Amino acid sequence: MDPLEGIYVALLSITSNKMRSGLTMLGVIIGVAAVVIMVAIGEGANLQVSAQIERLGSNLLVVMPGRIREPGVRTMGAFGSMDVLTMAEVEAIRDGCPSVLAVAPEISRNTTVRYGSSSMQTQIVATTPEYLPVRAFTVASGSFFTTEDVLLARKVAVVGQGVVDELLSGADPIGQEIKVGQVRVRVIGVMGAKGQSGMINVDDAVYIPITTAQKRILGTKYVRTIYVQARDAKSMDAADDEITSVLTARLGSTDAFTVRNQADILGAAQDVTRVFTLLLAGIASVSLLVGGIGVMNIMLVSVTERTREIGIRKAVGARTIDILLQFLVESVVLSLLGGAIGIIAGILGSRIAARVAGWPAAVSIGSVLLPFCFSLAVGLFFGIYPASRAGRLNPVEALRYE
Amino acid sequence: MRRWFRSRFTGPGSAVVRGDLSVIKVDGLKKTYRLGSIEVAALRGVSLRIGEGEFVAIMGPSGSGKTTFMNILGCLDQPTEGSYWLDGVLVSEMGDAQLARVRNQRIGFVFQTFNLLPRLDAVTNVEVPLIYRGVPKRTRRLLAVSALDTVGLRDRLHHKPAELSGGQQQRVAIARSLVTRPKIVLADEPTGNLDTKSGEEIMAIFQALNDSGITVVLVTHDADIAGHAKRIVRFRDGLIVADETLSVRTIAERDESLDGLIAELRAGASEGVKVEWTR
Numbered sequence: 127m128d129p130l131e132g133i134y135v136a137l138l139s140i141t142s143n144k145m146r147s148g149l150t151m152l153g154v155i156i157g158v159a160a161v162v163i164m165v166a167i168g169e170g171a172n173l174q175v176s177a178q179i180e181r182l183g184s185n186l187l188v189v190m191p192g193r194i195r196e197p198g199v200r201t202m203g204a205f206g207s208m209d210v211l212t213m214a215e216v217e218a219i220r221d222g223c224p225s226v227l228a229v230a231p232e233i234s235r236n237t238t239v240r241y242g243s244s245s246m247q248t249q250i251v252a253t254t255p256e257y258l259p260v261r262a263f264t265v266a267s268g269s270f271f272t273t274e275d276v277l278l279a280r281k282v283a284v285v286g287q288g289v290v291d292e293l294l295s296g297a298d299p300i301g302q303e304i305k306v307g308q309v310r311v312r313v314i315g316v317m318g319a320k321g322q323s324g325m326i327n328v329d330d331a332v333y334i335p336i337t338t339a340q341k342r343i344l345g346t347k348y349v350r351t352i353y354v355q356a357r358d359a360k361s362m363d364a365a366d367d368e369i370t371s372v373l374t375a376r377l378g379s380t381d382a383f384t385v386r387n388q389a390d391i392l393g394a395a396q397d398v399t400r401v402f403t404l405l406l407a408g409i410a411s412v413s414l415l416v417g418g419i420g421v422m423n424i425m426l427v428s429v430t431e432r433t434r435e436i437g438i439r440k441a442v443g444a445r446t447i448d449i450l451l452q453f454l455v456e457s458v459v460l461s462l463l464g465g466a467i468g469i470i471a472g473i474l475g476s477r478i479a480a481r482v483a484g485w486p487a488a489v490s491i492g493s494v495l496l497p498f499c500f501s502l503a504v505g506l507f508f509g510i511y512p513a514s515r516a517g518r519l520n521p522v523e524a525l526r527y528e
Numbered sequence: 529m530r531r532w533f534r535s536r537f538t539g540p541g542s543a544v545v546r547g548d549l550s551v552i553k554v555d556g557l558k559k560t561y562r563l564g565s566i567e568v569a570a571l572r573g574v575s576l577r578i579g580e581g582e583f584v585a586i587m588g589p590s591g592s593g594k595t596t597f598m599n600i601l602g603c604l605d606q607p608t609e610g611s612y613w614l615d616g617v618l619v620s621e622m623g624d625a626q627l628a629r630v631r632n633q634r635i636g637f638v639f640q641t642f643n644l645l646p647r648l649d650a651v652t653n654v655e656v657p658l659i660y661r662g663v664p665k666r667t668r669r670l671l672a673v674s675a676l677d678t679v680g681l682r683d684r685l686h687h688k689p690a691e692l693s694g695g696q697q698q699r700v701a702i703a704r705s706l707v708t709r710p711k712i713v714l715a716d717e718p719t720g721n722l723d724t725k726s727g728e729e730i731m732a733i734f735q736a737l738n739d740s741g742i743t744v745v746l747v748t749h750d751a752d753i754a755g756h757a758k759r760i761v762r763f764r765d766g767l768i769v770a771d772e773t774l775s776v777r778t779i780a781e782r783d784e785s786l787d788g789l790i791a792e793l794r795a796g797a798s799e800g801v802k803v804e805w806t807r
Contacts, residue, residue, distance in 0.1 A: 131659060142647055438643045441604060442657040442704065443632020445625045521604045525643065 129455075136456040139428075140463075147460060150424040154464030154504065155471060157414025158497040162472025163479060164410040165493035168403025170476075170486035175395045179388065181320070183261045185227075185359055186388045187366060189219070189352040189373070193381045209348040210382050213336070216254075216352055218376055223354075223368035225361035230257040231336055231349035239332055240305040241293045248289055249331045250306055252339030260355045263328070268300040268315030271335050279337035284315040288330035306332060307343045362387050414497065417464070418504035425457050425512035436516055437524025450517030457509025458502065465501030469494050550613070551712060551743045552578040552601060557610035559596050559766075570596040571607070572766035578745060580711070583738040585754035586747045588763030595716060597763065598747050602637050602714045603627045615711065632660055636705025640717035642697040644689040644704075650676060651685040654704045661708065675703040678789040679733060695726030702733055713737060715746045719753050731756045732780035733789070740790045756780060 140147045191210040213231065220229045233252040238245050254276050257263065271282050283304065290299050294313070302313045311334060320328045340346055356365040366385055373383050429436070436449055444452075473494075476487035559571040570593045578584055588594045599605040600612060603619055606627075612620040619630055631637070644653045654672035663671070676685060679699040689697050698718060705713050715734065719727035735756060738744045748754050755778040762770035 131665075138647065434643070435645055438645060439656065439660075440628065441602070441631060441637055441639075441643070443628050443660040443708075445628040445660070447625070448628075448660055522599050525604070525639070 132451055132455040133459060135452055136459045139432075139456055140460060146424060150420055150460060151464035151467065153417030153420035154414065154461045154501050155417075155468040157410065157417040158465045158468025158501050159472035159475055160410035160413050161407055161497040161500070162469055162489065162493055163475045163487070164406035165403060165496075166472070166476035166487040166489045167479060168399060168406050169488040169490055169493065170480065171402060172396055172399040173488055174486050175399055176392060179392045179395055181262070182388065182391075183353065183355060184388075185356040185362060186260065187354040187356060187362065187369065188386045188388075188391075189215075189354060189369060190384045190386070191348075191350070191382065193384055207382070208350070209346070210377060211349050211352060212347050213349065215373060215376060216349065218372050219352065219354060219369055222372040223365060225356055225365040225368055226354055227357045228256045228260050228355045230254050230260040230353045232257070232351040232353060233336065233339055233344065233346070233349055234331075234351075235344065237307050237332075237343075239289065239293060241302065244293060246289070246293050248286075250339065250343070251331045251333045252336040252344070253333065254336055257333070257353070260353045263320065264318035266316045266318040268313070270315055270333070276335040276337050279335060279341050281309060281311040281338060281342070282314045282335065283311040284317055284333040285313055286317045286329040286331045286333075287319040289332055290316055304332070306334065309338075309342045311338070362389070411500070414500060414504060418461070418508040421457055421461050421464075421505065422508035422512060424460075425453060425509055426515070428456075429453060429512050429516040432516075433519060433524050433527040436519050437521050437527065440519070440521035441525060446517040448517075449519070450513045453513035453516045454506070454509045457513065458505035461501045461505030461509075462498075465498045468501070469498060472497070550577040551580050551582075551615055552576070552745070553613040554600075555611050557597070557600065557607045557612065559593070559600065559605070560608045569766055571600075573610070574763075574766070574768055576761065576768060576771075578743060580743055581738070581741055583735070583744045583756075583758040584746065585757035585760045586745065586763060587749060587751070587754050587760055589749065591765075592763040593766040594747050594763045596766075598714055598716050598745070601745060602635055603630045604637075628660075632657055633708060634710055634712065636702075636708065636710040636713040638698070638701050638705050638713065638715040638718045640720040642689070642694075642701045642721070644697055644700055646689050649686045649688055650681060650692065650700045650703075653689070653700055654707050657704060657708050671707050672703070674792070675707040676700070678706065678792055679703045680783065680785050693726070694722050695729055698722060698726070698730050699733065702730070702737075706737070710742070712743045712745065715744070717747055717749075719748070719750065727753065728780050729783075731778075732782045732786060735780055736782065736786040736789050752778070 189211065191208045211231070216229050216231045219226060230253050234249050236247060237250045239248050239250075251257075255270055255273055258265070258270055265284065266287070268284070270284050271280070274280075275282050283306065285294065285299060285304075293304070294302060299313050299316055303310050304313060305311075317329070317331075317333065334343075336349065354365060354369060356362045366387055369385050370380065373385075374380050377383060436444075439449060439452075473489050476489055480487040553576075555575050557571050557574040558569070561568045561570055572593075574593075574597060586594045586597065596605070600607050600620075603614070603622075607620055610620065611618060614630065614634060617630075619627065622630065645656065648656070651669065651672045654675050655668045658668040658671060673682075673685060676682060679702050681696060681699055681703065684692060684696060684700075687696075689700070692700065698721075702713075702718075713734070718734070719730055722730065731753060734744050734746065738758075744757075746753070746757060754760050755774070757774065758777060759771070759773045761768055
């Protein structure tokens with residue numbers, strides 16, 4: 127029989143019992159739509175995390191004290207002393223590493239900041255002026271503190287937009303005096319809004335010269351993190367090697383510090399979201415499997431119901447293979463139709479999910495093709511048994527069937 | 529894909545051994561059904577020859593094995609023992625796929641319960657055997673329309689079986705059996721579900737077919753219907769108990785249009801619309 131003919135016969139049989147075909151397809155539709163939506167959400171999360179990490183700055187390396195065993199984000203536990211890196215190491219990296227463009231130390235800590243009678247808990251970020259280019263930050267008004275401010279440990283601060291909104295609203299923040307811990311500092315600038323970056327909301331922070339923090343507020347000579355910007359993407363590995371050798375020479379051991387580049391962090395985060403995506407898709411696949419069992423169930427009922435038709439077709443010359451293909455095409459058409467509708471429903475569903483939950487959902491070609499192929503496979507796999515049962519029916523018995 | 533199936537299922541065919549001129553030749557045919565541990569012998573050694581152009585009525589009470597015999601003649605079933613030569617070819621040794629091809633190309637089968645596909649209209653029902661023969665859609669439609677024309681249903685092409693009377697449904701079924709231009713038409717109680725008048729009309733068609741040279745074998749338990757045949761074979765308990773040639777037979781009242789049918793089938797045969805063994 128002509129393949130097109132087979133599809134026509136299958137469509138005829140599918141449309142002759144619309145209610146049942148619809149319900150059968152619903153299983154596949156829900157399964158495919160679930161896979162599309164889940165994969166879209168997973169990939170959306172992946173994109174969002176990647177964007178956040180890229181927002182850290184470009185060509186960025188991060189040096190942290192202690193050895194971090196698992197590749198991952200900063201919050202993971204470190205082993206060894208946290209008091210290792212000082213400003214001397216910052217200078218050493220700047221001077222000893224030709225692939226490095228800029229270096230900025232950072233100490234960040236949660237502190238109470240007061241203005242007049244009001245106060246808030248916020249993060250103070252103690253650093254140097256190079257922090258701006260390294261982290262790709264901008265100043266919205268006023269100015270960032272200068273190298274001179276750092277050298278003289280001046281009591282100045284640049285505040286994030288969130289601090290302005292919560293603590294300094296109403297007045298022009300520039301020139302105001304705020305109290306960071308027990309130290310009065312003068313606001314000289316406001317950072318441009320940037321939103322969430324990594325684990326910190328960068329808008330909700332007060333930036334002060336690192337020397338001011340070390341000497342007047344925290345009483346420490348150590349720095350917690352050193353951000354290093356490589357010259358370009360190609361020199362990332364070279365910069366990594368140079369930093370490692372400079373610091374090993376100074377600190378005596380590679381276990382005293384950890385150098386992470388942005389690609390590592392990105393890779394680790396993407397690993398996490400990939401697992402997350404797989405998990406979601408796996409759960410959704412179960413419903414597709416259940417849909418496939420529905421298809422098989424209906425096809426079995428259909429074979430029994432149409433035993434007589436099979437007998438008639440065989441009597442006029444249909445071979446086993448003709449009958450088998452007829453039913454197989456029917457189950458494949460049924461599940462492919464369900465798959466196509468499911469994909470459309472899935473795309474619409476992920477749009478709605480993205481809008482309602484404010485969660486990004488990225489529908490990729492892969493997340494559409496995969497469930498489509500999967501529904502084809504479901505149609506074939508769950509169709510072959512009923513179809514072969516139909517094909518093997520004995521014509522005499524089939525004709526006698528009431 | 530099709531090619532593969534074709535080569536797979538066509539095969540070299542069984543050995544073609546030309547016997548005598550019999551269209552149907554069965555020897556020592558036995559059929560035993562197994563119902564649990566009990567064996568039921570439906571046919572207990574039947575031998576029969578039917579020549580080209582014969583019109584045979586097979587009679588017998590229920591359980592005499594006549595339907596089993598017809599199913600074997602129609603290649604719907606295989607005998608447990610014995611041989612069956614159809615047109616000089618040993619079909620009792622054939623596999624499923626080859627039998628399907630024989631059913632499709634050599635035999636037209638008409639059933640008591642018409643056995644039309646309820647969802648298809650008359651003309652599509654008639655097309656079904658041609659679908660399995662791989663005839664292109666356009667040719668198929670032409671052949672089906674002309675087959676319906678010969679049985680007088682030109683104006684009922686797009687009626688579903690449920691919209692037709694019993695006699696009309698049986699005529700659609702006859703058109704379906706004719707559309708492949710078979711040499712033999714087998715009919716199992718074709719008038720069993722019809723009133724006398726419709727039955728006469730159907731018998732007129734069978735007689736017309738027979739007049740055009742087609743061999744007709746008919747199962748019936750109605751003596752009046754059997755009286756339309758040229759020869760009556762009687763079955764009892766799985767054996768042939770009588771075989772007589774009728775000296776006087778009933779000629780059903782024939783519509784003039786049926787003479788057209790004979791003319792057309794003869795013309796068709798002479799034009800070379802032949803049955804081929806392979807698809």
